[in-house]
Amino acid sequence: MQPKISIIVPIYNREKELARCLQSLLKQTFKEIEIILINDGSTDDSVELIHHYAEKDERIVVINQNNKGVSIARNQGLLMAKGKYVGFVDSDDWVELTMYERLFQIAEEREADVVMCSYVREFLGGSKEKQLSEQKIIHLQGKQVQTNLLRRLIGPIRHELGQPEMLDAWGTVWSKLYRRDVLRISQATFVNLDEIGTNEDTLFNMQVLTCAQSFVFYNQPFYHYWRGNDKSVTAIHKSNxxxxxxxxxxxxxxxxxxxxxxxxxxxxxxxxxxxxxxxxxxxxxxxxxxxxxxxxxxxxxxxxxxxxxxxxxxxxxxxxxxxxxxxxxxxxxxxxxxxxxxxxxxxxxxxxxxxxxxxxxxxxxxxxxxxxxxxxx
Known part of the structure; x- marks a missing residue:
């Protein structure tokens, strides 16, 4: 079966959350998918879980590599992807069972190069939906993609300056579905975090949006972004x-x-x-x-x-x-x-x-x- 959607999942030591993530993908109502699992040198039981699920479902493709970081892992996944569309999921997150069916439907109906949904932040003590827009659906076409969204990712202007906390809210890759032809034309790749420190997702989206002719935001929280006990976690200092x-x-x-x-x-x-x-x-x-x-x-x-x-x-x-x-x-x-x-x-x-x-x-x-x-x- 030729997959219509390739879902790329980089994995590094996520034995506690990985099963939940994979089950949400394998149970998708949209069946014509391939799930590309990149084991980025895991040292816990993630490896056993990966192969356990791969043996059960032929839609799973496994790539093993030495620990090189999330950017290199995702780039390897992009090289392997065969679907008309490409999505990304982080291995400690999960998605609604209808997510890819709905995003695929919107992409086909509206001839969109990129489709984005909203998401829910999940904590141990509850959940909170990220409010990105009050509009149910936003459709940008032609030059609008660059003048509105690409420019917004590059940096805020006018009233946007009043919300410093929203600077990269639209820059995630895991809430989006990309037309693979546009990824190829734009030659978009993930830059290593050793080089840029953070924001590899936003930089990837900037590359894609320079070539995208149609973008749709669908204001439905299909993606669940796991934060764990994040309210009490101490942030990690990054050197240099x-x-x-x-x-x-x-x-x-x-x-x-x-x-x-x-x-x-x-x-x-x-x-x-x-x-x-x-x-x-x-x-x-x-x-x-x-x-x-x-x-x-x-x-x-x-x-x-x-x-x-x-x-x-x-x-x-x-x-x-x-x-x-x-x-x-x-x-x-x-x-x-x-x-x-x-x-x-x-x-x-x-x-x-x-x-x-x-x-x-x-x-x-x-x-x-x-x-x-x-x-x-």
């Missing part, structure tokens, strides 16, 4: 994140220059992304263990004195921020390191009170959740 994010910005700038005809609005959006990166970079520093307050402030001072960040902050329009965010970015712009450090702790307290990093730390994150990666999305 400033250096890696400079590389991330270079990748985005290359997309702007090569594929967006260097239009001013895209350049401006990128500068806003760079400005707002002080939130993620700052939070990353306060998460550093075994470091005194003075040393953390010194690290933050280095961030606020970065030439690229300061150039971007000079162009940042403060009018759309709430009072708290105005003060926050004012401290960043004028390099008030100690006050900025205090405000970061306030942001972190708000994040915990609101129930997880989605609320205030979305723009700091990788959307992948291997044990060695941050879970800030």
């Amino acid at each position: 994140l400033l250096v890696k994010w400079r590389c991330l910005f270079q990748h985005i700038e290359r997309i702007v220059n090569d594929r967006c005809r260097q239009e001013v609005v895209y350049q401006y959006a990128l500068q806003n992304r760079i400005s707002m990166s002080v939130l993620g970079l700052g939070l990353n520093e306060i998460y550093a263990k075994n470091r005194t307050h003075d040393k953390k402030i010194k690290k933050i001072k280095r961030i606020l004195h970065d030439e690229q960040i300061q150039r971007a902050l000079k162009t940042l329009d403060f009018r759309h921020f709430t009072c708290i965010w105005k003060l926050f970015f004012f401290c960043a712009k004028y390099k008030f390191s100690t006050f900025f450090y205090i405000m970061l702790h306030g942001v972190e307290m708000m994040r915990k009170r609101k129930g997880g990093r989605d609320e205030l730390g979305a723009n700091t994150s990788s959307t992948s959740r291997y044990d060695y990666e941050s879970r800030w999305t």
Whole structure:
């Protein structure tokens, strides 16, 4: 059977959650699928589970590789994919049984290159739907895909600046179904996190959307994003994140220059992304263990004195921020390191009170959740 949808699942040490994920895929009402499982060097019982399910269902394709990270694993899956469409699922998440039937139907009916659904964040103590839009369905066609969605992924402008926490909310890959021809034409691949630190999903989507001619958002929460006991989990500090994010910005700038005809609005959006990166970079520093307050402030001072960040902050329009965010970015712009450090702790307290990093730390994150990666999305 030639599959119509290829579902790519990278796996690294997920023995506790993997069965739930695979059962939700194998029970899909849409049967013409292949499930590509990439074992990324797991050292737990994930390997046994993978082969147990593969023996039971011929739709499962297994790839074993040494531990190379989620980006390389997904790229291997893309090379193996045979379906007309491609989807991604993280191995600790699960999906509604009708998800791929409905997304496939929408893609065919509307001739969409990318279809996206909403999702639910799942905690040990309950669940919370991510509110992306009040509209039931959004259909972007032609140039609208670039001027609306691609530009939004590159960076916020105008009223979007008032919601720093929503910077990368539309950038996930696991809530989408992609036409494989568009992935091929755009030559989209996942960049290694060792190079860019985070945001591999958003960068992948930027590549895809430069070539997409039709995008549909269907406001139905088909995807379940497992956060576990995330309200009490301590965030992981990432070393050299400033250096890696400079590389991330270079990748985005290359997309702007090569594929967006260097239009001013895209350049401006990128500068806003760079400005707002002080939130993620700052939070990353306060998460550093075994470091005194003075040393953390010194690290933050280095961030606020970065030439690229300061150039971007000079162009940042403060009018759309709430009072708290105005003060926050004012401290960043004028390099008030100690006050900025205090405000970061306030942001972190708000994040915990609101129930997880989605609320205030979305723009700091990788959307992948291997044990060695941050879970800030």
